[in-house]
Amino acid sequence: QLPLVESGGGLVQPGGSLRLSCAVASGFALDRYSIGWFRQAPGKEREGISCISRDGKSTNYGDSVKGRFTVSRDNAKNTVYLQMTSLNTEDTAVYYCAADLSWSFSLCRIDDSWDYWGQGTQVTVSS
Numbered sequence: 281q282l283p284l285v286e287s288g289g290g291l292v293q294p295g296g297s298l299r300l301s302c303a304v305a306s307g308f309a310l311d312r313y314s315i316g317w318f319r320q321a322p323g324k325e326r327e328g329i330s331c332i333s334r335d336g337k338s339t340n341y342g343d344s345v346k347g348r349f350t351v352s353r354d355n356a357k358n359t360v361y362l363q364m365t366s367l368n369t370e371d372t373a374v375y376y377c378a379a380d381l382s383w384s385f386s387l388c389r390i391d392d393s394w395d396y397w398g399q400g401t402q403v404t405v406s407s
Contacts, residue, residue, distance in 0.1 A: 282308055282379050282396040289375060289401030292367055300362040300401060302377030311335075311355035314382040316394055317362050319373035319403075327373075331388035332360060338387050344370075367405045374400040 288300040302317075304310050316331040329342045330351040339351050348367075353360040360377060378394035 282313070284377050284379060284396055284398035286375060286377050286398045286401040289403045291404045291406065293407055294368050294405055296367050296405070297363070297365045298367065298403060300364065300375055300377075300403070302360040302362070302398060304358050306358065308358070310353070310358040310360070310379070312381060313379040313396075314384070314388040314392065315351075315353065315360040316378045316380070316388070316390060316392065317349075317351060318376045318378060319371075320376070320400075321370075321373040324373075326376075328390040330362060331390045331392070333384065333386050333388040334382055335385045340388060340390050342390060364403075367403075369405050371403060372405050373403060375403050376400045 292298050317329050320326045329345045332339045332351045336353045348365050350363040377398045379396040380392050380394050
Protein backbone atom coordinates (compact mmCIF):
# COMPACT_ATOMS: atom_id res chain seq x y z
CA GLN A 281 0.00 0.00 0.00
CA LEU A 282 1.21 3.48 -0.94
CA PRO A 283 -0.73 6.25 0.86
CA LEU A 284 -0.94 9.04 -1.69
CA VAL A 285 -2.49 12.30 -0.54
CA GLU A 286 -3.58 15.07 -2.90
CA SER A 287 -3.96 18.64 -1.73
CA GLY A 288 -4.32 22.14 -3.11
CA GLY A 289 -7.75 21.94 -4.65
CA GLY A 290 -10.38 24.57 -4.19
CA LEU A 291 -12.48 27.20 -5.89
CA VAL A 292 -10.88 29.37 -8.55
CA GLN A 293 -12.23 31.80 -11.11
CA PRO A 294 -11.89 31.20 -14.85
CA GLY A 295 -8.44 32.20 -16.04
CA GLY A 296 -6.95 31.56 -12.63
CA SER A 297 -4.23 29.22 -11.48
CA LEU A 298 -3.91 26.50 -8.90
CA ARG A 299 -1.15 24.15 -7.81
CA LEU A 300 -1.95 20.65 -6.68
CA SER A 301 0.36 18.46 -4.64
CA CYS A 302 0.64 14.70 -4.40
CA ALA A 303 2.64 13.50 -1.43
CA VAL A 304 3.48 10.45 0.63
CA ALA A 305 4.68 10.17 4.19
CA SER A 306 8.29 9.44 5.00
CA GLY A 307 9.08 5.78 4.72
CA PHE A 308 7.46 5.50 1.29
CA ALA A 309 10.02 6.51 -1.29
CA LEU A 310 8.13 8.29 -4.03
CA ASP A 311 11.19 8.22 -6.27
CA ARG A 312 10.49 4.54 -6.92
CA TYR A 313 7.33 5.47 -8.80
CA SER A 314 6.15 7.13 -11.92
CA ILE A 315 3.30 9.47 -11.05
CA GLY A 316 0.20 10.20 -13.07
CA TRP A 317 -2.47 12.85 -12.72
CA PHE A 318 -6.09 12.15 -13.56
CA ARG A 319 -9.41 13.87 -13.22
CA GLN A 320 -13.03 12.92 -13.24
CA ALA A 321 -15.93 15.27 -13.74
CA PRO A 322 -19.52 14.35 -12.86
CA GLY A 323 -21.02 12.09 -15.48
CA LYS A 324 -17.73 11.63 -17.31
CA GLU A 325 -15.09 8.95 -17.50
CA ARG A 326 -11.80 9.36 -15.72
CA GLU A 327 -9.35 11.29 -17.88
CA GLY A 328 -5.59 10.95 -17.79
CA ILE A 329 -4.00 14.38 -17.99
CA SER A 330 -0.31 14.04 -17.14
CA CYS A 331 2.50 11.81 -15.96
CA ILE A 332 6.07 12.23 -14.82
CA SER A 333 8.88 9.72 -14.76
CA ARG A 334 10.79 8.64 -11.68
CA ASP A 335 13.63 11.06 -12.29
CA GLY A 336 11.39 13.88 -13.47
CA LYS A 337 13.04 14.05 -16.87
CA SER A 338 10.11 12.78 -18.89
CA THR A 339 6.63 14.26 -18.78
CA ASN A 340 3.53 13.75 -20.88
CA TYR A 341 0.24 15.59 -21.12
CA GLY A 342 -3.21 14.95 -22.41
CA ASP A 343 -4.36 17.11 -25.28
CA SER A 344 -6.91 18.90 -23.13
CA VAL A 345 -4.26 20.38 -20.83
CA LYS A 346 -1.17 20.77 -23.01
CA GLY A 347 0.29 24.23 -22.70
CA ARG A 348 -1.69 24.99 -19.56
CA PHE A 349 -0.62 22.39 -16.99
CA THR A 350 2.89 21.53 -15.84
CA VAL A 351 3.87 18.52 -13.77
CA SER A 352 7.04 18.44 -11.68
CA ARG A 353 8.44 16.53 -8.76
CA ASP A 354 10.71 16.99 -5.79
CA ASN A 355 11.76 13.53 -4.73
CA ALA A 356 13.58 14.88 -1.67
CA LYS A 357 10.19 16.09 -0.43
CA ASN A 358 8.32 13.00 -1.62
CA THR A 359 6.02 15.32 -3.53
CA VAL A 360 4.76 15.73 -7.08
CA TYR A 361 3.13 18.94 -8.23
CA LEU A 362 0.63 19.86 -10.89
CA GLN A 363 0.67 23.54 -11.76
CA MET A 364 -2.54 24.49 -13.50
CA THR A 365 -2.98 27.78 -15.33
CA SER A 366 -5.60 29.34 -17.58
CA LEU A 367 -8.26 27.31 -15.87
CA ASN A 368 -11.71 27.16 -17.36
CA THR A 369 -14.98 25.63 -16.31
CA GLU A 370 -14.32 22.36 -18.13
CA ASP A 371 -11.38 21.80 -15.78
CA THR A 372 -13.81 21.36 -12.90
CA ALA A 373 -13.32 17.84 -11.58
CA VAL A 374 -11.93 15.74 -8.81
CA TYR A 375 -8.20 15.42 -9.41
CA TYR A 376 -6.32 12.28 -8.48
CA CYS A 377 -2.70 11.29 -8.47
CA ALA A 378 -1.64 7.73 -9.08
CA ALA A 379 1.61 5.82 -8.76
CA ASP A 380 3.22 3.01 -10.68
CA LEU A 381 6.15 1.07 -9.27
CA SER A 382 8.29 1.56 -12.32
CA TRP A 383 11.43 -0.12 -13.58
CA SER A 384 12.02 2.86 -15.88
CA PHE A 385 13.89 5.84 -14.49
CA SER A 386 13.21 8.17 -17.38
CA LEU A 387 9.92 7.25 -19.03
CA CYS A 388 6.26 7.50 -18.21
CA ARG A 389 3.02 6.81 -20.04
CA ILE A 390 -0.36 8.21 -19.11
CA ASP A 391 -2.15 5.03 -20.18
CA ASP A 392 -0.06 2.92 -17.83
CA SER A 393 -1.62 0.44 -15.44
CA TRP A 394 -1.47 2.47 -12.25
CA ASP A 395 -1.05 0.58 -9.00
CA TYR A 396 -1.99 3.12 -6.33
CA TRP A 397 -4.44 5.99 -6.13
CA GLY A 398 -5.02 8.91 -3.84
CA GLN A 399 -8.37 10.05 -2.49
CA GLY A 400 -8.64 13.04 -4.80
CA THR A 401 -9.00 16.78 -4.37
CA GLN A 402 -11.84 18.87 -5.74
CA VAL A 403 -11.09 21.64 -8.21
CA THR A 404 -13.98 23.92 -9.05
CA VAL A 405 -13.62 26.65 -11.67
CA SER A 406 -16.50 29.05 -11.47
CA SER A 407 -17.38 32.72 -11.49
